[in-house]
Amino acid sequence: MEQTELRQWENRCIQEESPRCAAACPLHVDARECCSLLAARRVDKAWAVLARTMPLPGVLARTCDAPCKAACLRGEKGGPVEMGALERFLADAAQPPKPLRPLPRNGKSVAVIGGAMTGLCAAWEIARKGFAVTVYCEAPEVGSALPDGVLDAELAAMDRMGVAIERGVTPTQDLVEAQLEERDAVFVDSDGVPEAVRYFGEPDEVTLGTNRLGLFASRAGEVSPAFQAAAGRRAANSIMRFSQGVSMVKSRELEGPYDTRLYTNLSKVEPAAPVAVGEGYDEASAVQEAARCLKCECMECVKGCVYLKHYKQYPKVYVRQVYNNEAIVRGTRQANKMINSCMLCGLCDTVCPEDFAMGDVCLEARRNMIAKGTMPPSAHEFALRDMAFADGDKCVMARHAPGADSSEYVFFPGCQLTATDPGGAERAYADLRERLGKVGLMLRCCGAPAAWSGRDALFRESLSELKTAWQGLGSPRIIAACPSCIKILREAMPEAEIVSHWSILSALGLPRTALKTGGTLAVNDPCAAREDGAMRGDVRSLLDALGVSTVEPEYSGELTQCCGYGGLLNEVDPALGQAAAKARADAVDEDYVTYCAMCREMIARTGKTAMHLYDLVYPGEQRPGDRPTPGHSERRENRVRLRERLLRELWSEVDGVAAEEFEKVRVTCTEAGAAAMEERRILTSDVQKVLLQAERSGSHLVHGETGRFLASFRPAVVTYWVEFEKTDDGYLVHNAWCHRMKIKGGQP
Amino acid sequence: MSVITVPGTGAGGWRCGPCDEDMVMKPVELTYLNSQFNVELPACPKCGYVLIPEPLALGKMHQVEQLLEDK
Numbered sequence: 001m002e003q004t005e006l007r008q009w010e011n012r013c014i015q016e017e018s019p020r021c022a023a024a025c026p027l028h029v030d031a032r033e034c035c036s037l038l039a040a041r042r043v044d045k046a047w048a049v050l051a052r053t054m055p056l057p058g059v060l061a062r063t064c065d066a067p068c069k070a071a072c073l074r075g076e077k078g079g080p081v082e083m084g085a086l087e088r089f090l091a092d093a094a095q096p097p098k099p100l101r102p103l104p105r106n107g108k109s110v111a112v113i114g115g116a117m118t119g120l121c122a123a124w125e126i127a128r129k130g131f132a133v134t135v136y137c138e139a140p141e142v143g144s145a146l147p148d149g150v151l152d153a154e155l156a157a158m159d160r161m162g163v164a165i166e167r168g169v170t171p172t173q174d175l176v177e178a179q180l181e182e183r184d185a186v187f188v189d190s191d192g193v194p195e196a197v198r199y200f201g202e203p204d205e206v207t208l209g210t211n212r213l214g215l216f217a218s219r220a221g222e223v224s225p226a227f228q229a230a231a232g233r234r235a236a237n238s239i240m241r242f243s244q245g246v247s248m249v250k251s252r253e254l255e256g257p258y259d260t261r262l263y264t265n266l267s268k269v270e271p272a273a274p275v276a277v278g279e280g281y282d283e284a285s286a287v288q289e290a291a292r293c294l295k296c297e298c299m300e301c302v303k304g305c306v307y308l309k310h311y312k313q314y315p316k317v318y319v320r321q322v323y324n325n326e327a328i329v330r331g332t333r334q335a336n337k338m339i340n341s342c343m344l345c346g347l348c349d350t351v352c353p354e355d356f357a358m359g360d361v362c363l364e365a366r367r368n369m370i371a372k373g374t375m376p377p378s379a380h381e382f383a384l385r386d387m388a389f390a391d392g393d394k395c396v397m398a399r400h401a402p403g404a405d406s407s408e409y410v411f412f413p414g415c416q417l418t419a420t421d422p423g424g425a426e427r428a429y430a431d432l433r434e435r436l437g438k439v440g441l442m443l444r445c446c447g448a449p450a451a452w453s454g455r456d457a458l459f460r461e462s463l464s465e466l467k468t469a470w471q472g473l474g475s476p477r478i479i480a481a482c483p484s485c486i487k488i489l490r491e492a493m494p495e496a497e498i499v500s501h502w503s504i505l506s507a508l509g510l511p512r513t514a515l516k517t518g519g520t521l522a523v524n525d526p527c528a529a530r531e532d533g534a535m536r537g538d539v540r541s542l543l544d545a546l547g548v549s550t551v552e553p554e555y556s557g558e559l560t561q562c563c564g565y566g567g568l569l570n571e572v573d574p575a576l577g578q579a580a581a582k583a584r585a586d587a588v589d590e591d592y593v594t595y596c597a598m599c600r601e602m603i604a605r606t607g608k609t610a611m612h613l614y615d616l617v618y619p620g621e622q623r624p625g626d627r628p629t630p631g632h633s634e635r636r637e638n639r640v641r642l643r644e645r646l647l648r649e650l651w652s653e654v655d656g657v658a659a660e661e662f663e664k665v666r667v668t669c670t671e672a673g674a675a676a677m678e679e680r681r682i683l684t685s686d687v688q689k690v691l692l693q694a695e696r697s698g699s700h701l702v703h704g705e706t707g708r709f710l711a712s713f714r715p716a717v718v719t720y721w722v723e724f725e726k727t728d729d730g731y732l733v734h735n736a737w738c739h740r741m742k743i744k745g746g747q748p
Numbered sequence: 749m750s751v752i753t754v755p756g757t758g759a760g761g762w763r764c765g766p767c768d769e770d771m772v773m774k775p776v777e778l779t780y781l782n783s784q785f786n787v788e789l790p791a792c793p794k795c796g797y798v799l800i801p802e803p804l805a806l807g808k809m810h811q812v813e814q815l816l817e818d819k
Contacts, residue, residue: 333818376817377781680806699797701762701771710762712800721800739805740813743798744777744784 001364006323009361012354013316017262019296021083024071024257026230029053031068031083035293038086038286046290047094050087055124055229056142056154059117061091063144063225067257073264074294078271081293082281089281092147102161103130108243111179113171114192115140117225118218120158121232122187127161129240136169136179137192144225171197180214185239190220191228206255207238207248214242230256263353264296301348301356304555306580307341307569308348308358315348315356322365333374339365340379341576344452344567345527350558359567366454377717378740380453382681383571386636390415390445391462393657395639398469400440401433402650407440407476411501412489414482415445416597417614419635421627422642424614425481428501429646431511431618432479436504440473442466443643446485447492452568463492470496479504481614483528483535483596484566502538502595505617510545515619518547522588524603524610525560526596533558539595539613546616553587561587563602570602582606591625604629631674633684662688665695666730673723673733682720682736689715690722691731693748708734713748751775752787757804764792771799778809781816 021031030049037046051057054064064087072080108131112123115137127133140155155165169175171193179186187208190198200210203217208231210217216238218231234255241248275281275289301315302308311318318338325335342362349357369375389395395415400407411432413425432439444466450459470478470493480486481501490498510516523543529535536557543550555561564570564580571577584599585592585608592610594600603610604625615624622628630638647653665688669677677687694700694711701710712721719742723735759771771790776798778785790799800809 331819332815336818376814378813378817698766699795700765701797701799702765704761704763706761709765710799719800721802721805735802737802737805739800739809741778741780741785741800741809743800744779745796747796747798 001319001323001326001361001368003323006319009319009356010316012352012356013314013319014261014263014354015298015314015316017298018260019262019264020071020073020260021068021081021296023260023262025068026227026256027053027233028254029068031081032293032295034090035081035083035086035290036295038090038290039293041283041287043090043093043283044095044097047090048097050090051097052100055121055232056158058091058096058150058154059142059144059146060121060225060229061087062146062150063117063142065224065226067224067226073266073296074272074292077266077269077294078292079274082274082277082289085277085281086286086290089283089286091150092280093283093286099157099160100128102128105132105162106130106243108132108184109134109182110239111136111183111186112189113137113176113179113186113197114189115165115167116189116192116228117142118222118228118231119187119189119192120154121229122189122218122235123163123232124158124161125233125236126187126239127158127163129236131184131239131243132162132164134164134166136166136171136175138170139167140165141192142225170194173197173199176215180212183214184243185214185216187235187239188215188217190218191222206234206252207241208235209238209242209248216242261354262296263298263300264294265298265300266294269294298353300351300353301358304347304351304559304561305343306561306564306583307343307576310341310576310579311338315352315358315361318358319361322361326365326368336369336374336376336379337573339369340376340572341569342567343527343562343564343569343580345562346530347527347555347559347561350530362567363452363454367456368454370454370456375454379572380449380455380568381717382632383449383568384453384455384458386632387415387445387447387449387462389636390419390639391465395636395643396444396469397643397647398440398442398444398473399651400473401438404438404440406438407473408438409436409479410440410442410470410473410476412442412446412478412480412485414480414485414597415443415639416601417482417612418443418639418642420597420601420630420638421612421614421620422638423620424612424618426642426646427513427618427620428481428614431513432501432504435508435511439479440476441646442469442473442478443639444469446480446482446488448484448488449568451488452566459492467493481595483526483532484598486532486535487528500532500535500538502535502542502613506538506541510542510617513618514546515616515624516547517616518549520549520551520590521593521611522551522553522590523556524553524563524584524592524594524596524599525556526594526599527560527562527566528596530558530560535595542613542617543593548593548616550593551588551590553584555587563596563599565598565602577602578606585610601629631678632681633677636683636685662692665691667691667733668727668730669733673735677733677736680736680738682738686715686718686720686738687722687733687736689713690720691724694722697748714742719743750786752785754787754804754808757789757801759790759799760801762790762799764795764797767792767794767797769794780813781819783816785812 034049054060066084069080112135321335344359447462477497564577569577581602585606595613600612609625611624690713693713776789
């Protein structure tokens with residue numbers, strides 16, 4: 001990622017934009033933080049937030065006219081937060097914070113003429129920047145009645161900051177001129193001097209500069225204490241720039257009130273009226289009022305995504321981590337797992353007001369990792385091996401319908417459907433042939449694992465084989481059932497006409513086999529259907545025709561959530577994948593119906609009843625929600641057997657693919673053994689290879705107590721260990737584990 | 749290269765079947781992604797067959813594999 005791209009992405013994420021209160025306040029007081037602390041009864045900390053931003057906080061907090069109120073988003077839900085009253089409560093109740101430490105003295109001096117609120121605030125701010133400041137005035141006067149001692153305390157604080165106050169001085173033009181001679185700059189508080197002293201014309205809006213070099217002045221007539229204080233701060237900024245000889249105007253856009261891009265969703269906010277101010281708040285009422293603050297933030301994407309939530313930040317932070325991850329030459333790449341865990345489902349950019357697409361960022365990062373050779377070998381290997389298997393001789397086929405020499409359509413059930421519900425795929429194909437006639441069949445993978453893992457070359461290779469097979473059938477219209485296949489193939493093969501099986505069924509009507517048992521089911525839209533309203537509509541009309549009343553989870557339709565399989569999350573971080581599935585499962589009380597094989601598997605594995613639409617349209621022997629979720633090995637076997645059975649029964653062909661030697665090893669597993677294999681992604685075929693190797697080499701260990709055997713083998717890049725006993729006709733597997741580290745010295 | 753000893757790594761009752769020997773701890777070279785380690789592991793004193801016990805494979809060894817993958 002280039003730095004300019006990083007900046008563009010960072011700029012899109014608005015989570016760090018100011019809340020409306022801070023943006024509307026001319027001093028940018030962090031009212032959100034203040035309220036947050038006060039709501040937690042941290043009175044002194046809340047006051048410290050005000051005191052570090054406000055000049056003369058004891059005075060200003062008691063006189064502040066709270067321009068934030070008009071901007072407060074709570075105004076739309078009961079009434080704006082009473083920030084002025086909260087400030088007054090804090091000024092009265094809190095312990096004074098540590099005195100401010102001004103910057104070291106810079107050897108320069110400034111005169112402030114006029115001792116009203118603006119002049120005093122200017123003196124405060126200028127002194128903080130390290131200037132020696134002298135205020136000339138009749139007497140300091142802030143124009144409001146304050147409790148005894150408040151003003152004196154702030155003047156004493158100013159004294160400690162190095163501000164000298166010359167009282168009893170009548171401001172005159174001569175005084176201004178004399179100070180201009182003597183000092184590095186002069187500031188005139190226009191509301192604190194007689195009109196005759198304002199001989200310098202209207203000060204510039206941005207710089208408060210006048211037609212006299214080094215003379216700055218506030219604009220007369222400002223009545224808002226907050227804006228008076230802000231004018232003082234603006235003057236201090238200008239005098240700083242003037243004394244340093246830098247630009248007087250550059251990058252000052254955010255000095256006064258500004259518009260913020262922060263978006264905060266109010267849809268779940270209950271209205272709440274302000275706590276009555278009365279004579280002023282006591283602690284209980286102030287805490288209650290502060291708790292009404294919405295703590296405005298965006299987090300729209302994070303709210304709906306288990307993955308974004310898991311890493312505890314938001315995309316602006318993540319994209320920086322992705323960038324840094326790529327920049328590391330030597331050292332640990334901390335964000336590899338984060339990059340590889342995104343489900344690439346697109347929900348974040350759908351809900352983001354600025355279309356921040358975490359999926360695009362992560363997929364691009366994956367591609368770069370592949371290109372640089374820094375992709376962890378273990379991240380996607382199992383899924384890619386599974387894809388290679390689905391595209392291998394034992395699973396792949398492309399045929400015209402039995403007895404036909406051309407195809408009008410070709411049915412493409414997808415490798416996950418054939419792995420998890422081969423019977424359903426077979427019945428669907430029979431129905432399509434019966435009602436549409438010349439429907440060919442293609443069994444293989446669409447290439448999604450290659451695309452998701454960022455392996456573009458592998459994806460193109462797989463796609464090219466797919467295209468060749470499809471063209472071999474005469475380029476018929478493709479009927480695909482899997483929403484991910486449909487999405488991927490429509491993007492990658494614009495020359496092909498790809499229709500969803502659901503739209504075909506909508507047009508043809510339900511087959512005779514359909515179970516019209518009715519009932520209520522929750523619809524789970526797969527993330528691949530997010531942008532396919534037509535497909536979602538077809539599915540709902542089919543459910544309607546089945547007599548099913550449907551309910552929708554909160555995240556549904558184009559806002560649907562991924563089940564945890566997308567982007568290969570479940571391979572990279574199985575625990576997080578399962579958490580995503582669990583979140584999906586827990587979103588509704590009703591049983592789920594979906595139309596993606598992997599959504600069904602992921603949700604059903606959480607223990608929630610979930611069925612595929614095929615379970616209702618092309619039911620097997622089990623009740624729709626009871627179909628088991630096959631493990632990794634069984635999924636492979638299902639594909640192989642489906643191909644063999646169809647070849648034999650429909651085309652009267654014998655499977656031409658010879659079984660490999662290891663496949664003849666007869667293996668059964670104990671429950672614990674099967675569970676260990678499943679969790680560790682060890683296939684029956686891996687175990688068979690170990691056992692065959694042990695048989696041939698004679699190498700094995702034996703356990704002194706149990707008498708069981710242990711053997712290992714490294715068929716490719718993983719070493720598998722299998723703990724087993726011999727049975728009459730084969731092996732019983734008790735346990736299996738694996739590692740990637742290689743034992744040097746020839747142990748196979 | 750110094751030999752790494754992983755606490756708790758033992759033969760756990762396994763002995764070499766064909767040699768009929770108890771396993772003994774001895775330094776074994778392990779490699780992964782251009783890194784090499786010398787680790788004390790149970791091995792047959794006669795034929796040299798090395799055991800990677802389950803807790804090691806799924807524990808420390810797995811952690812090191814992941815660290816190396818992110819290097």
